[in-house]
Amino acid sequence: MNNEAFNNRDVSDSYFLVDIEDYPTEPWDKFKRVIKRTFRIELFVGLWVVIREMFKFDIHTISYPEEKMPIGPRYRAIHEMKRLWESDTERCIGCGLCEKICISNCIKIDTRIDENSRKEVSEYSINLGRCIFCGYCAEVCPELAITHGGRYENASDQREHFLMYEDMLTPLDKMTAGTQVEFEGFGAITPHEDERVKKTPLAY
């Protein structure tokens, strides 16, 4: 979809002042205005415009549940938890930054030491009733693990609606098929990052 028409906020070249005549005060001028308005065929212009649109049949309705508008890749809807492309393991390292930065305190994370003495996420939940979808968690995540997805139909019959870790995690069959979609919004790697990255001087 082309967003250029929406993103161009510079309207200086298309702005103009509407030419409004002074209101007539003399009865004769008022009468002249009435005659002018009566016989200028403005009413029929209106009729022509709507009938033209009717026959053009250029319908802009999207019948919503069947059809949906494409949404931008940066759209911030229900969270997703991504996996590593190389090993299909979870990206999340349990650092807890998302819990720390969350301004509406909706993320709760708990970790433990697993059998390989590595830190592992044991509990992770997002309270969608509190979440304001600000995107800070996705921005702060050092591993690009927690991101936003495109699922926006989150009506619920209760105010608290918890999103658990397993539900957010990309399913393994999706990883095998190679269809995990990277988030392009806040906190994501910008394109061509590989060419721009430089070595730390101290490494020499």
Added chain:
Amino acid sequence: MEVAYLIETVIKVVVVLLVFSALAGIGTYFERKVLAFMQRRLGPMNVGPYGMLQFGADAIKLFTKEDIIPSNVVAPIFKIAPVITAATAFIAAAAIPFLPEFTIFGYTVHPIVSDINIGILYILGVMGVGLYGPLLGGMASANKFSLLSAARGAAVFISYEVVTGLSILAPIMMVGSLSLIDFNDYQLENGWMIFNMYGVGFVAFILFWIAGFAETGRTPFHLIANDHEIIDGFGTEYSGMRWGLFFIGEYANMFFISFVIPLLFLGGYGDGSFLGAMALLGKMSFFFFFFLWTRAAWPDVRPDQLMWLCWKVLMPIAVLNILIAAIVMI
């Protein structure tokens, strides 16, 4: 009175009642579709193919909805008001010839309930009585928006009765009869009314058409039930089928006015052949469509502008028109 005549009349009354009640419903479907297409929308799409059963769904909703009588209203008047609107619309239809006469199984049918010799006067009079629906309903509702709408309704109806009456005086003078069938026969001999008498008929046609919009309360003159200023006007406190009766009355009135205009000015059903009957239905459809068309295209006028238009513009033109008609006829 012979039995055959009685049976025929009863059947005709029932047919008119059923056909136009159904048409009023189907008319809402067409209105929604036409408005939608003109505004680049789809309109009702989900109930039945292309939403064609939407009218049935609406009817079921209206019939089964709770009939609420609010606590402070004047209950008897509140209850009877919608009936007046719907009833007067259908009573007025008694003098309208919907089709030319035809023969079925050797029996000649006149598709007019009663060809009375004061037909057009009767139609306009009974349609004028329709004023009491919005007026009484609005005044009995104990709601200030309804009261405003009742006041506006009274002002609009009374003013535009004047224009309607005066505008058709010139055609009546030409025809010399008040029966719509005589109007039709006159136009069969002398050509359509709008082309008669050096434009007198045309001016009368335009005036009657404009007044028709006010009589039915359609868009340029929709201020009786103006949704964006006074909610639904006289209909604000109504629910269920009582509101539905107001609705049926409004749409039936639109259909009847759409029949009367071609009968008066555009040659009616002509020579009475099948083609003539189809032509009448075609003209009727155009005028009904025009009601919907203007609703999509035109803004509403203010009440004071409406009064200004009636008393300072249309009425003088109507009087002048009669004067010119009289001079030409002499």
